[in-house]
Amino acid sequence: MEPAEVEFLAEKELVTIVPNFSLDRIHLIGGDLGPFNPGLPVEVPVWLAINLKQRQKCRLIPPEWMDVGKLEEIRDQERKEDTFTPMPSPYYMELTKLLLNYASDNIPRADEIRTLVKDTWDTRMAKLRLSADSFVRQQEAHAKLDNLTLMEINTAGTFLTQALDHMYKLRTNLQPGESSHSQDF
C-alpha cells in the first residue's frame, strides 16, 4: 500500500469547519452532509474540508488534539512507555500533513505542532524497529502490537514481512528430509 492510499483512507475522517456560504443538506452516497449555514460550525469529511478551504469557502477548526500542550503530553508519554500509546486519531500523521499544508493559517503555532508530531512519529518508528529486532532475534512465533497506525505499519511492513520470509526459508533448512517434490510452476 502506498502512502498516498493511506492518505486517501484518512480523508474520510471528520473535521469541523465554519462555512461562509449556505447550502441545504446534500445527500451523498456515503451519507448526508450539512445543512451549511454561514458562521455555524458543521462536521464534514476532510476531503470536503480541504476542497472548500482551497476555494476559500470555509475556515477550518483544528481538531482538539492538535494543540501544543496536548501533543507535548503525548510525545512525553510515548518516550516514557515501552509499548505504544493510543494515538488521538488513527490517522494523526496524515491529518497533520493535510491540515498544516492547506490550512495553516487557521491553526495556531503550526510549526511547533509539526515538530511535535514528527518527534512522536520518530519515537514510535524507533520502538517498532526495536520490537521487530527482538522478535527476529528470539525467533518468536507471533507478536502483538497495539495502537499502531496504518501509516506506520505501511512504512515498516514490507521490509519486515520479507525478512521474516527469508528467515522462514532458512529455517526450513534445519529440517532435513522434508524435501517437497512439488513445483509451483
Added chain:
Amino acid sequence: MAEAYFPVGPGLGMEENFLSLDDILMSQEKLPGRAESALPRLAVLLGQGGGSAESVPEGSKLEIPLWLAKGLHDSKRRIISVELPKIYKEAWRTVFSADANVVDLHKMGPYYYGFGSQLLNFEHPENPEIAQTILQARGGSVLPVNDPVCSPQTFIARFRRIMDSSQNSYNEDTSALVARLDELERALFQVGQKGLNDFQCWEKGQASQITASSLVQNYGKRKLTEVDG
C-alpha cells in the same frame, strides 16, 4: 504501479526455483571438489587445460559450478565428491558466531545464504550446523548454542544492521553500507529504502505531483526549444 515484469524469487530452502534469475546466478558459483573416477575427454571442459582429448585423471582437484555438482552428485556412482567451501567450514563459522556484522558477505560469495542452503543437498555431517549458522548470523540470537554455529545465526545477527541502515539513510550515498551485504540482503535493503523513500516523497507532497514517466523520457524526443532554429 503495475509492473510489466514480475521477478520470480529464489527458491525455498534446499529447493531452487527453476525460473528465478537469482537462483540461476547463484548456482554458477563454484565449489571445490575431487574427481572420484577418471573423466575421459573432459579436461578442457573442466578447465584443466591441455588438448581436446585429454581425460581428467582420478583424484584430481576441480572447481565445479554448483549446477554441475548437483547433477553429478550421486552416492552410488562415485563420479565426483564435493567439499565445503572454506567460508562454510568450522573456522569461519566461529567468526560468524563471534560477530556476524563485521564480515564482508559480498566478498565471501555474493550468494552466501542461497548457496549455503543448496550445500545442504549434499549429505555432509556438518549440515545441521551450517544451517543454524546461516540463520543465526542473519539475526543474532540469544539462544544458547552449544553446537558450533549455523546459518540462520548469520541472518539474525545482521538483520538489525540492515533494518536500521535501510530505514534511516535517506538520499545519502549508501554504497558503503551495501558493499558488505550479499545479494539476498541487498534485496531486503532495497525494500527498506523504498518504504522510506515512498514515505518521504509523500510527506513532501510529491506523491500527488504528475511527473513524466521514465519510459517517455527515454524516447529521447527533441524538446520544443530545439526544434526552432
